[in-house]
Amino acid sequence: MTTNNYDAIIIGGGHNGLVAAAYLARAGKKVVVLERRDMVGGATITEEIIPGFKFTEFSYVVSLLRPEIIRDLKLPQHGLKILPLPSTFTPMDNGDYIAGWDDHDTTRREIYRHSPKDAEAYDEYGRRMARLAKAIKPILSILPPDPTSLHPKDLMGLLKLGQFASSLTEKELYGLAKIMTQSAADMLEEWFETPALLGTKSASGIIGTFLGPRSPSTAYVLLHHYMGEIDGAFRAWGFAKGGTGGIAEAIASSARAFGSEIRLNATVKQVIVKGGRAVGVALENGDEIYAKAVLSSADPFVTFLKLVEAKHLPDDLIHSIQKFRTRGSSGKVNIALSELPRFTALPDQNVLHRGAVSISPSIDYIERAYDDAKYGRFAKEPYIDMIFPSMIDPDMAPPGKHVMSCFVQYAPYDIEGGWDDAKREAFGESVISTTERYAPNIRRPTLGKQVITPADIENITGITGGNIFHGELLLHQLFFMRPATQWAGFRTPINGYYLAGSGAHPGGGIMGSPGKFAAELALKDGI
Amino acid sequence: MKTYDTIIIGAGHNGLVAAAYLAKKGKKVLVLERRDMVGGQVVTESFGENFKVDSLHAGGTLRPDIIKHLNLASHGLVVDTVRKPFISLQADSKHLVFDADPAKAAESIKRFSEKDAANWIPFLDFMNKVSRFVHSANAAIMPRLPKGFNASEGMALAKLGINVRMLGGKNMMRIIRGIPMTADEFVDEWFESDIVKAAVASLGLHGFTLGAFGAGTGYTLMHNWANRGGMSHVSVQGGIGKISEALAGAVRLLGGEIRTNAEVKKVVIKDMRASGVVLSNGEEISSGNVISAADPKHTFLSLVGAMELPPEFVWNVQSIKMRGSVAKVHLLTDGKHGIPDGTVVVAPSIKYLEKAYDAAKYHQISEKPYLEVTTSGNVVSIHFQFAAYKLKSGDWKTEGAKVEKIAMDTLAEYFPDLKPSIVNRKVLTPLDLETTYGLTEGDLNHGQLMLDQFMFMRPIPGWSNHRTPIDNLYLCGSGVHGGGGVSGASGRNVVKVLK
Amino acid sequence: MQQLRNTPFHERTSALCQPQNWRKWAGYYVVGSYEHTIDREYWAIRNSAALIDVTPLMKYMIKGKDAANLLDRVTTRNIHKMSVGQVYYTAWCDDEGKMIDDGTVARLDETTFRLTSAEPNLRWLMMNAVGFDVHISEVSDSVASLSLQGPNSRSVLKRVCESDVEGLKYFRLMKNKLGGVEVTISRTGYTGDLGYEIWMEAKDALKVWDALMEAGQDYGITPVGILALDMTRVEAGLFMLDVDYTSASHAWIEAQKSSPFELGLDWTVALDKPGYFVGRKALEKEKKEGSSWKMVGIEIDWVGMEALYAEVGLPPQVPGTAVRASMPIMVGNVQVGYASTASWSPLLKKYIALAHLEKPYYELGTDVRMEITVEHHRKHAPAKVVKLPFYEPEWKKK
Known part of the structure; x- marks a missing residue:
């Protein structure tokens, strides 16, 4: 079957694909989204794996979803609600804990209890990070230029970049240079002394990377935590009503309302290229669909190496994408509970269950978890970022029961001997036994669990290597080098073929920017 | 009381280069050195009878323009032009040998990978461009950002930009x-091939406390390659100390003064302005400027x-x-150590290198270290990584023996004759680097x-x-941009900014 | 879960606080006002004796051989000139000469100082203490403090203290015994009136409170909340961190920062002291080149304001408490600054404000206009730049 009356085809119904579709449809274009699975969302989904218990299977919290996307696509009218995650609670090995709230004075008092010096450093650090986040924010919306090119558009881009750099104060400029290159551990150790505070803060530098907190360049990711705050749209991290699947559904609903078509169970086999131009796609079932443009929200590896034939691309680009680092390093364990776990450090409290629980007693704890992974093993004692979605949105579990979402690092995609059921089981067990150290009753209320390894992420969502960012956020994989030098502008060497996924600038997380940028470029190119 | 235009603290190579250039300009300079000999890290010392060793660096060269400007050849500096091979030891004794002759090296690489052998010459070509980049970057003084640089600094930076651009867009x-x-x-x-990769990657770790998986070791690899002018060390005839002696000779000939056994205790500061120094014996010497070649x-x-x-x-x-x-382990042997001539490394795999570094991360000594071994006649010098300056347990008064034992055991696997050949030994721990050579934390x-x-973030x-x-x-020490290695760039650059 | 703290006086203050008017101050709850209107509290400060719980002030003990050297480096005053028993008011700056905070330094003995501040400063002090032989400890929670202010405050203390406070001079302190408890009394305050601050161990807090309340009965002693205090400090021309200026360490942008010169603290900047102190180079430069801003007092012209209200048929309205909001100040149609706190002065019967004006409008006597909102409309009331403080009774320093 052949159809050919579309303006644009979007490959992949993840949040970026859906954002791209909604923007194109909003501009009056005839658009179809082709999703491999029987549901939209990609890695942004909520599924009822155990009856009555809704699991945010992959991504589970949101901070960076661009406010302009929320406004432009009228997402609140389509059901989007981002609920606050008001605290972070880190149990310590000595039975005590350290916590932070969204209230300044309370947090100060709590940290003061552990270290008066840290309590002050915490404020000052927060302010510096917020100022740096403010300083770097414009970069996220600059289309990355090619610094080697003399093309006017690239020179303009460089000029903009230059203007940006010269608009910064000396402190901001050096601050940015430092934070881009330092390790999270080095940076934090300049400020703090309490091990559990250091551990918890450093963890946000390594989420989704195949790096440890002592690896240079991990400090940059810490900044992301302060970006949400300065938008004024919402504070730091939040949990979407209905889980992250709620976000995908809201965007899908918006896209449909603007007139976009979304086809499920439609696996794209190849992009059809004619005369150096993408003209459509061939599906696995033999159907061909034609359109003026094709936007791929798949990862760069799939987009360049699987969906198009090598002959259409320059060797350099192929080489770069082959070397593009997409090593998955994290897994998820989702658990259905008959009651909340009781933490030894705070047995009679459950206010903190509304926020995040971080298993990160020290930097070295996380670094050792990384050591396991770099030699091909999953961490025996992993870093865990835990939330209880049912405490934030009661609809996530049957009344009186709970779901617990554990983001777990490190679990290498390239595990020694490959992933199998036994290893998956053992990986799940490592999360339970680690949690048990701090909440001894965890086994009793466990009704069932789902363990997701990086291999599972790849199998289910199609993301190469199971990397949650479609490619690691490494310095040489950012900005004008993401995903490859000279091809960082969402356009590809094939006319009418665009990269619209997290593998493009500005990168991963539920941000939506790549989808929006790619759609805007396609419109600019006159599709 | 005598006054000087400039006092330079420390007679390491950078201090001496700065002194020589200033003296050449007719300035009255005084170099003050804590030890009884000049050279800092660039010294050849005797640790016993017939036991003369390049204490810290097995090789290195000053930048050619500096050698020329200061006429160091006339002061006895002869740089060996013969590049010896770089050898990565293998368990089966079929070592990977990077000969100075690219074709020969490719031949050896071929045993591990045909593809890698074919890539060797293009890689050398690329690394030559890299070296040009590193040297021109080190020759430029890094200005204060974003608006604080004057015309001459701006020019130097612009020149760097042009030099980089001239390498071609793709290389850049x-x-x-x-x-x-x-x-x-x-x-x-x-x-x-992991074996080929590890051998080359080891350059990125040499002298640094970073692992093969540490971001930025791409740069340190380029940096060390540029400083060595290739993979293996180029040694100096008569020992690396000859560089310092030649520099000292040049300083004196140009009218500069050098005092050894003169430890500076304090820089004299009045109203936020330096006006001289006080020595540990209490002597005060005044000067217009003070340049510190000590670490920041x-x-x-x-x-x-x-x-x-x-x-x-x-x-x-x-x-x-x-x-x-x-840490360094120097051995005097009876000559039957069995170690081939050249720069010999124990760097069998990338993960081996990374694991060796893990020890430093946790303030320990690598059980399976990355070693670089050079020989000079009967003397064997072992560069040992990683031995953390700050030890979690034990201290460096006793742990030196452990470093020696680990080094010996590691090498025994490749050179069974080494142990029995040892006549005398000298271990330099990270603490020795601090106390003897004045290097804070042994860096x-x-x-x-x-x-x-690095660059405009240094120090x-x-x-x-x-x-x-x-x-x-x-x-003007290694702690400023241009530093790191024996090039003398930092000492050269400081003279350009001096009032 | 952590809770905000109650001060050691809470047992007493909570029993007296009728309107449940609590304010957050540096992680503590303190009384905003004890009664539903604050008039009586205001007049207690100006006419009799007011007892104010000021425990939330940050307090640091700085001890050691280099204690004076450290404070001389951190603050703008010449600490070496201080004698034991003396108290200095001072600002401290970052190295760009912009104010981080302000407070008092008390020299308790040759090598012991107590520093008070509005915001936490432990980290800053420690950053500055590298290389000094000094020990810094925070005593904010363990030292309680009461401010006893008003013309009768001396009489109250004379009745209750073991040693006579008669000879205690302005900005001096003494050790004393009060209600059987060891205290330190300094002749300081934030009201511009005769007044004292009493420092004690937190455990002794209630004893001191009770002794003062009892002794003060005949002198009209009244517990006073921080709202009335806020009105009097405006009359006294005293500014407040986070209200009238932004700490350099909190500011988002350069323009939010202030130098001590810009806040009228020229007299506290001892550029004649020797050696380095934090901000020296920048302050020397500003002194030489002149400041582009100044904080001044302005008096709103009552007749002019009355006329604006009369236009809509209303009598003039003044706020019942000090107003902490930014109000534009104009000359012609150009904004030349802003007022950061305005207050009705019940004593002076004037509407006054602390204002920040650009050069040259900060000169005394300059006619300006301040924005006020009259029946939902923005109007500009005529005002004049005047000398600070607005009110200074002769007994303040006597």
Whole structure:
């Protein structure tokens, strides 16, 4: 079957694909989204794996979803609600804990209890990070230029970049240079002394990377935590009503309302290229669909190496994408509970269950978890970022029961001997036994669990290597080098073929920017 | 009381280069050296009868233009032009030999990978361009950003930009991308054999406290390659100390003064302005300028004193990552050590290198270390990594023996004849590097050459141009941009910014 | 879960606080006002004796051989000139000469100082203490403090203290015994009136409170909340961190920062002291080149304001408490500054404000206009730049 009356085809119904579709449809274009699975969302989904218990299977919290996307696509009218995650609670090995709230004075008092010096450093650090986040924010919306090119558009881009750099104060400029290159551990150790505070803060530098907190360049990711705050749209991290699947559904609903078509169970086999131009796609079932443009929200590896034939691309680009680092390093364990776990450090409290629980007693704890992974093993004692979605949105579990979402690092995609059921089981067990150290009753209320390894992420969502960012956020994989030098502008060497996924600038997380940028470029190119 | 135009603290190679250039300009200079010999790290010392060793660096060359300007050949400096091979030891004794002759090297690589052998010559070609980039970057003084640089600094930077651009767009991007890479990623762009990769990647770790998976070891690899002019060391005839002796000779001939056994205790500061120094014997010497070739931490926290400096500056200085993790084991043998001539490394795999580094991360000594071995007649010198300066347990008064044992056991697997051939030994621990050679925390580089401590971030943000918050006080050691290695760039550059 | 703290006086203050008017101050709850209107509290400060719980002030003990050297480096005053028993009011700056905070330094003995501040400063002090032989400890929670202010305050203390306070001079302190408890009394305050601050161990807090309340009965002693205090400090021309200026360490942008010169603290900047102190170079430069801003007092012209209200048929309205909001100040149609706190002065019967004006409008006597909102409309009331403080009774320093 052949159809050919579309303006644009979007490959992949993840949040970026859906954002791209909604923007194109909003501009009056005839658009179809082709999703491999029987549901939209990609890695942004909520599924009822155990009856009555809704699991945010992959991504589970949101901070960076661009406010302009929320406004432009009228997402609140389509059901989007981002609920606050008001605290972070880190149990310590000595039975005590350290916590932070969204209230300044309370947090100060709590940290003061552990270290008066840290309590002050915490404020000052927060302010510096917020100022740096403010300083770097414009970069996220600059289309990355090619610094080697003399093309006017690239020179303009460089000029903009230059203007940006010269608009910064000396402190901001050096601050940015430092934070881009330092390790999270080095940076934090300049400020703090309490091990559990250091551990918890450093963890946000390594989420989704195949790096440890002592690896240079991990400090940059810490900044992301302060970006949400300065938008004024919402504070730091939040949990979407209905889980992250709620976000995908809201965007899908918006896209449909603007007139976009979304086809499920439609696996794209190849992009059809004619005369150096993408003209459509061939599906696995033999159907061909034609359109003026094709936007791929798949990862760069799939987009360049699987969906198009090598002959259409320059060797350099192929080489770069082959070397593009997409090593998955994290897994998820989702658990259905008959009651909340009781933490030894705070047995009679459950206010903190509304926020995040971080298993990160020290930097070295996380670094050792990384050591396991770099030699091909999953961490025996992993870093865990835990939330209880049912405490934030009661609809996530049957009344009186709970779901617990554990983001777990490190679990290498390239595990020694490959992933199998036994290893998956053992990986799940490592999360339970680690949690048990701090909440001894965890086994009793466990009704069932789902363990997701990086291999599972790849199998289910199609993301190469199971990397949650479609490619690691490494310095040489950012900005004008993401995903490859000279091809960082969402356009590809094939006319009418665009990269619209997290593998493009500005990168991963539920941000939506790549989808929006790619759609805007396609419109600019006159599709 | 005698007064000088400039006093230079420390007679290491950078201090001497600065002194020579200033003397050449007709300035009245005085170099003050704590030890009884000049040279700093660039020394050849005797640790016993017939036991003369290049104490810390097995090789190295000053930048050719400096050798020429200062006419060092006339002071007895002869740089060996013969490049010996770089040998990566293999368990089966079929070592990987990177001969100076590219074709021969490719032949050896072929045993491990045909593809890598084919890539060897293009890789050398690329690394030559890299070296040009590194040298021109080191020749430029890094200005204060973003608006604080004067015309001459701007010119130097513009020149650097042009030089980089002239390498071609593709190479330029490749170098820029390579800087923040890990050594592993850097070599992975070219090679597939783990053995070949590890041998090349080991250069990125040499002298630094970073692993093969550490971002920025792409840059340190380029840095060390550029300083060596290739993979293996080029030794100096008569020992590396000849460089320092030649420099000292040049300084004296040009009218400069050098005093050894003259430890500076304090820089004299009045109203935020340096006006001389006080020696540990209490003697005060005044001067117009003071240049410290000591490391920035020692310079600011001990010689100047935190109380004379702005708090944020002090905090930044305290945060400079020193982290030495190099130990040296020097052996005098009866000559039957069995070690081939050249730069010999124990770097069998990328993961081996990374694991060796893990020890430093946790303040330990590598059980399976990365070693680099050079020989000179009966003398064997072992460069040992990683031996953390700050040990979690034990201290360096006793742990030196452990380093020696681990080094011996590691090498015994390849050279069974080495142990029985030993006549005398000298271990230099990271603590020795600090106490004997004045290197804070035993850091050979006066501050790790990490991404957040290089170029315009070196030694600390805002102060990359050799100047300090104290008027008339300048820095010229390895801790400033241009430093790290024996090139003398930092000593050369400081002279350009001096008032 | 952590809770905000109650001060050691809470047992007493909570029993007296009728309107449940609590304010957050540096992680503590303190009384905003004890009664539903604050008039009586205001007049207690100006006419009799007011007892104010000021425990939330940050307090640091600085001890050691280099204690004076450290404070001389951190603050703008010449600490070496201080004698034991003396108290200095001072600002401290970052190295760009912009104010971080302000407070008092008390020299308790040759090598012991107590520093008070509005915001936490432990980290800053420690950053500055590298290389000094000094020990810094925070005593905010362990030292309680009461401010006894008003013309009768001396009489109250004379009745209750073991040693006579008669000879205690302005900005001096003495050790004393009060209600059987060891205290330190300093002749300081934030009201511009005769007044004292009493420092004690937190455990002794209630004893001191009770002794003062009992002794003060005949002198009209009244517990006073921080709202009335806020009105009097405006009359006294005293500014407040986070209200009238932004700490350099909190500011988002350069323009939000202030130098001590810009806040009228020229007299506290001892550029004649020797050696380095934090901000010296920048302050020397500003002194030489002149400041582009100044904080001044302005008096709103009552007749002019009355006319604006009369236009809509209303009598003039003044706020019942000090107003902490930014109000534009104009000359012609150009904004030349802003007022950061305005207050009705019940004593002076004037509407006054602390204002920040650009050069040259900060000169005394300059006619300006301040924005006020009259029946939902923005109007500009005529005002004049006047000398600070607005009110200074002769007994303040006597």
